[in-house]
Amino acid sequence: MASIWVKLCVAGVAVVAAGAAVAYAVTMPDPHQAGYWADLGTPDLAHGERLFWAGGCASCHAAKGAGGDAAKLLSGGRALPTAFGTFNVPNISSDPEAGIGGWTLAQFGDAMTRGVGPNGEHLYPSFPYGSYSRMTAGDINDLFGYLKSLPASPDVAPPHALSFPFNMRMAVGGWKLLYLNDQPRIALPADASDAVKRGQYLVEGPGHCGECHTPRNALGGFQSGQWLAGGPNPEGEGRIPDITPGSQSIGSWSEADIVNYLETGFTPDFDSVGGSMVEVQRNLAHLPKSDLEAIAAYLKAVPSL
CATH class of the missing domain: 1.10.760 (Cytochrome Bc1 Complex; Chain D, domain 2)
Known part of the structure; x- marks a missing residue:
């Protein structure tokens, strides 16, 4: 009788382990294939600036109320209070240590369109990659080139202040499974202008x-x-x-x-x-x-x- 219970326990552990492995596989960070970001050519900085304003980068990453050239110093640090905790906006200036100056195009593009950080981690969707996922690779290339042309800042934002379970980045994989895609939000008629x-x-x-x-x-x-x-x-x-x-x-x-x-x-x-x-x-x-x-x-x- 004892041996049957042992076998059942072993089987139960195996099932749980298999389920955990499947859950991890379907919710793990999912960057683009490396070739996706290849051969995009020299970025068009004027078009990159156009995307900078369209995307409202300064609204979160520059100092509150900054205008003129100050709006282009993307040192981060703003606190975004939400129902899930407080997210602190990162530095995305051209600084190679505190900002994104040391990132590759693939790292930047995967952050923008897949919510995957430079070290392969899930990024929280307080960063609106759920929308940026619809951007083309060419536009990402132009925007990245423009951001790297802007001033550097050594400032480092504090870590996010999130309580359990929202402080578990792996849980973001489940959120992505439910909500992250690159499909149109609405279907336009065939004759749309x-x-x-x-x-x-x-x-x-x-x-x-x-x-x-x-x-x-x-x-x-x-x-x-x-x-x-x-x-x-x-x-x-x-x-x-x-x-x-x-x-x-x-x-x-x-x-x-x-x-x-x-x-x-x-x-x-x-x-x-x-x-x-x-x-x-x-x-x-x-x-x-x-x-x-x-x-x-x-x-x-x-x-x-």
């Missing part, structure tokens, strides 16, 4: 608008069918508005109204941009008008809720 398609890329990819404007579930993933429908501020202060065509915030605005708002910060009623959108608008105002028109066209094309 080039402007709408460009707007989709900007809004769903580098612009990462949904990271604030889409409500989240208890695990921090976007709620299905609620794309850009607004919700609680992920940093815990107030609410982020619904920006779908049927919303009370911008639903009545024309495409020209949206473009003017992104250019100038003024609404059709001559109210001014406020809250966290101040820095976003300030960044987007650097984009060419054609990009702002594309964003507006896309926002008018998303499903009303």
Whole structure:
């Protein structure tokens, strides 16, 4: 009888070990194949700057309220309080030790599109790689080249302040399994204009608008069918508005109204941009008008809720 129990225990341990091995295999960091980042050529720094503003890099990685050249000193250090703990934004300046100056394009690209750190670790999705995953390899190359041209800073951000179980990076692999992909957030009609398609890329990819404007579930993933429908501020202060065509915030605005708002910060009623959108608008105002028109066209094309 004792031998049967021993066999059952051994079998149970084997099953648990096998299950753990499978779970690890499907949730382990998953960088691109090395060849994905090869032969991209010399980065276009002017286009990289355009992506820098579209992605709002300065909004998190520069000092709060920084403008002009100060917005390009990406020393990090800002604290982002969330329901999961406080994330401290890292230095992404060109410093080879404190920043990303010593990274390869593959390390930067895998961080941006797969949430994999330079040492092969999972990165927390407070860094919006869930959106950046839609960026092309060429755009990543241009952005990386531009970031390396910016000033270096030796500052080192403090570690994240997260409680158990959110301090376990391996658990991020499960989150990625559920929520990380590079597919479009919405399906556009077959006859969608080039402007709408460009707007989709900007809004769903580098612009990462949904990271604030889409409500989240208890695990921090976007709620299905609620794309850009607004919700609680992920940093815990107030609410982020619904920006779908049927919303009370911008639903009545024309495409020209949206473009003017992104250019100038003024609404059709001559109210001014406020809250966290101040820095976003300030960044987007650097984009060419054609990009702002594309964003507006896309926002008018998303499903009303």
